[in-house]
Amino acid sequence: MAGVRFHSVLVTGANRGIGLGLVQHLLGMPSPPQWVFAGCRDPKGQRAQELQKLSSKHPNLVIVPLEVTDPASIKAAAASVGERLKGSGLNLLINNAAILKANSLDTETLKDMSEVYTTNSIAPLLLSQAFLPLLKKAAQESPGSGMSCSKAAIANVSSIGGSISSFTGWDVMEIVSYRCSKAALNMLTRCQSMGYREHGILCVALHPGWVQTDMGSSAGHVPPVTVDASVGGMLKVLSSLSEKDTGTFLDWEGNVVPW
Template sequence: MSEFKIHSVLITGSSRGLGLEFIQQFLKSSNPPEKIFATCRDPEGPQSKELKNLAQKHPNVKIVQLDTTDAASVKASVKEVEKHLNGQRLDVLINNAGAFNHNSLETQTAEDMMCIYNINVVGPMLVSQAYHPLIKREKGSGKAAIVHISALLGSLEEVPELFSGFPVISYRCSKAALNMLSRCQYVGYKEDGIITIAIHPGWVKTDMGGDQATLTKEESVGCMMKIIQTLSDQQSGTFVDWQGKTIPW
């Protein structure tokens, strides 16, 4: 399988967790992207300190303010990124920013459902829409991709196996909706030469995943990087785990 040469990549939610790890591993890759756009809601906040340190050491890392749920912020970020691209295309968009709440069928509220849905579904939709003109492939210019960081808990078929331990209603519903967004983009963006894929990163030791998780950030992102760097048209529209195994919708 041929390697996907990534000249530019944008990752949402880059100030911590999987997003920050993606930045670090892209920098360590054998052919680092010429431009790595690390986006986060508050570049000047304390959570962004490690990201700012990376940007100071690596000139190819550009920190961009981006609140994925704020249309004005998304549009402003596109203008900033386009300026740095100098007329070139954005090769890969990784919709990583997400949120999680421990609500069951009994405790789930409308407010929480709408909040999580806004971050996990509306955000990726707004970002994908806004960046679509920069990702759209020109004839003969190689691959381009939109990668959604999804979750096994969004699989409709796997609900009976995992529900008792992880009811998390708003998170499940939002990730199932994100998967549908990914499938729709697969069909709608096919003619533009854009590969669209949803990836379950595994149960990872992050602020969201907790200390009981089975994977480290390094392991999860390392495996997902291999998938992203070898993406093919045949994988477009699929839902896979961090090892590349197909997950039922």
């Protein structure tokens, strides 16, 4: 990642798992971002203790109250980040927040399906809309005509579980609502790549691997990928992206994942 600088980054779902790992790795970079914004539902709660500890050591870390399913909370978060940036733009939005309901095809419900879709598919749309002015500003501030994550980008943390042609892990977890929501997120990424290309904003979907988090372990198996390996890999991939990569679906090692 030498030579790549993320000036300002917002990570949603940043209080645990992959989100917390992303924040930790960003802060530990040789040239860390000037601002790392950590979106978290309850910044002062028990689940945000690690973030609180980090913020006491890193003045460039700002914990932002953010409930990704609440449009009013999203609007307030965008205003708060914009105020902190003092006229500068936001370089990188990482839509990481997600939930999983371990339902089968036979036990899936309207309530669970709606909740998973709202968090995993609709929230990234609403967040990208709310932060679009700051992303556009960042793109305008960067010289050159190409695209990169140090200029302006949206990274949607997806899953190979949303791949229709590579139907992975059905025998381990059916997780129907999760699979459908990530397939929808992949399509959103493609739509964003088309709609935001004219603004110079790169958009990509990332599969982080089957990671050793609370969510990843919910099937009762030990996932093969550590948070450190996943996050380090994803940041390396993000640092290498250019205009040709916008609208693609990649894994944490940079491999193309089939739609």
